[in-house]
Amino acid sequence: MLLEIDTTSATPIYTQIRDQMILGIAQGDLKVAESLPSVRQLADELGVNMMTISKAYTVLKKEGYLLTDRRKGTQVAPYPKKTDSFAREYQQQLALLTAEAAIHGLTPEEMVKDVVNLFTEFRKDESV
Template sequence: MLLEIDTQSQTPIYQQICNQLIIGIATNKLQPGEVLPSVRQMADEIGVNMMTVSKAYTLLKNDGYILTDRRNGTKVAEKQSLEPSFQERFLKELELLLAEASIHQLSENTIQEEVTQIYQKFEQ
């Protein structure tokens, strides 16, 4: 599994790792129960510090996207049910994105079309 890390991005590398793994899970490129590389292996594959990968894995574990077991390694977790805390966070982040879209004069129709196209990637 090779992630694409943009060292010039303003997004921290650990967040890039998290984002790409979440998208991989949502698009079924990563299946529930699939074993992920160890922290050391992932760091070597993408050329980053092990602590960076460890931070990403910790965040993903805390959010329930992955499971870690000393004997069996790190695995993709089953898809989750909707929790109120996630829904609250989602709505706050969506509100901010829509506010920025409004400031940049992105039309509601364009936003809805883009959301539909993006969401369809996760439904396949």
């Protein structure tokens, strides 16, 4: 798993890690039941504080993307089901992104094309 951290970004590092792991899961780079590096190991690899990795893992676990087992360590969870809280967050994020797209002059057709292309890319591995 290759994560890229931008230390100059206004986005917190734990959020960058969270977002990249979700993208990795959706793109099939991280498979269900795949073991992830320990907090310490990933912190060493990325050169960040262990608490930053721990926070990213905790958020991902809370959201249902990761599972932790004392014997097996941290693994990618089966795809979580849609929840009410996810649906609310999704609608909020979609509204913001749509507003920005409209402000920048994108057409509804361009947006739909982009969404279809991305969704197709994320679901290229139908075995998940």
